[in-house]
Amino acid sequence: MVGGGGLLLATKVMRARAQQPAAMPVIGFLNAASLDGYRPMVAAFRQGLQESGYVEGQNVAIEYRWADNQIDRLPALAADLVHRQVTVIVATTTAAAVAAKAATTTIPIVFEMGGDPIRLGLVASLNRPGGNVTGVTQLNVEVAPKRLELLHELVPTARVIALLINPTNVALAEPVTRASQAAAHALGLDLHVLNASTEGDFDGVFTSLLQLRAGGLVIGSDAFFTSRSEQLAALAVRHAVPTVYQNREFVAAGGLVSYSGSIADTYRLAGVYAARILKGEKPGDLPVQQSTKVEMFLNLKTAAALGITVPLPLLGRADEVIE
Helix, strand or coil: CCCHHHHHHHHHHHHHHHHCCCCCCEEEEEECCCCCCCHHHHHHHHHHHHHCCCCECCCEEEEEEECCCCHHHHHHHHHHHHHCCCCEEEEECHHHHHHHHHHCCCCCEEEEECCCCCCCCCCCCCCCCCCCEEEEECCCCCCHHHHHHHHHHHCCCCCEEEEEECCCCHHHHHHHHHHHHHHHHHHCCEEEEEECCCHHHHHHHHHHHHHHCCCEEEECCCHHHHHCHHHHHHHHHHCCCCEEECCHHHHHCCCCEEEEECHHHHHHHHHHHHHHHHCCCCHHHCCCEECCCEEEEEEHHHHHHCCCCCCHHHHHHCCEEEC
């Protein structure tokens, strides 16, 4: 039999437990690159969470894991998040998504990537992913030919063009190379594929461009290159090479032109999907979203320095012209 004092104490304990906030859900954020160059994308991801009622530090925690452009570190980083028993893993970049999928079949995963999630075995189909994985795909491989066409519009006399890829990121490098080679053949261009997977490779790339007498450079979509957008733009300016890449930061730093699906938009959508899963929805029931928003940014000052006259129709198509 419980005495009056014991009953009162038990009641107080129960009330205290009832008043304690529920444990804050934890998102594991996995990326193949580094925070450098990805701050705008992280801000867009947080925006998507906030639109859905989640604010970092208030009602959701985020644990960040960056591979610092060392793709072979991703399996261990993914395993660490699984061991941490995070509520959901948000795997941004194609390599991170592949590593997360290999690490767990139970923790929900939301990817943001430019690769083909069906070909990579991440989902059964786009409409009905099944399993524990869903996410958002950005336009990368699909727009690779368009980047080559843009460069051809801007420097129509150039017959030799180079394509820069990161050979360690096979999931993106191979399809981007195939798509670009097909486009070059259709345009009658001689396309040379160059490789870089570390900063130390960049000087050799621009030396090769000089030796090839390349009239322009297309940089293939890659997390490593995105994290080094400003450095690549500076090298392109220094060596006076007309160059096209995928993000605004590249053009703002002096790159000639960028063309891609909106990376900020796909990261925001990934935040929305992560929030929906936190609220109880299952990833296998959420269709993979395909971003259709395409952006083009153009640096007129760089064009003038390179002696390029930008066609008026091209100017009209630009989302922003930096002067």
